[in-house]
Amino acid sequence: MNLFEKWDKIIEGGLQRLVQRSLGPGTCAEFLESYALALEEVQSRAQSVRGHKIFPYKRIAMKFLLADPGQVPLLAPILAQKRQLSSEVRRRLEEAGCEPLCEPPGTLRVDAAAIVPTDPNLVGRSYEISYDSELPPAIALDCPGPER
Secondary structure, eight states, X not given: OOHHHHHHHXXXXXXXXXXXXXXXXXXXXXXXXXXXXXXXXXXXXXXXXXXXXXXXXXXXXXXXXXXXXXXXHHHHHHHTOHHHHHHHHXXXXXXXXXXXXXXXXXXXXXXXXXXXXXXXXXXXXXXXEEEESSOOOOOOOXXXXXXX
């Protein structure tokens, strides 16, 4: 078993325990299957350019589509752990032979959410992924100054 396979087992085991505690065994298996398929799709987006593999996107937004609205708040805290998902996406892309991702390093952003789809075109699907070539602008927060 190589290092990547060991890492997969560790991540899958930890994620599986988290999801299983939140959703139960049956729904857990369905979600993990969707998660694995979504990661495979992202990995398949690597492109060959002049003999090098690159990933031409700076942002990935994953939506895991659920039929039960009660499951959304159960998965939200798991998907909010962006570091784990982002690390897994980066690892998969490196495994696919991609050059170091995005310049400067760290500009690949991965967002994930669980939703109940309202679009009839999404019924029967387990996930949806959008890819952006640019990062969205940073949101400026208005912080009031001290009262005088």
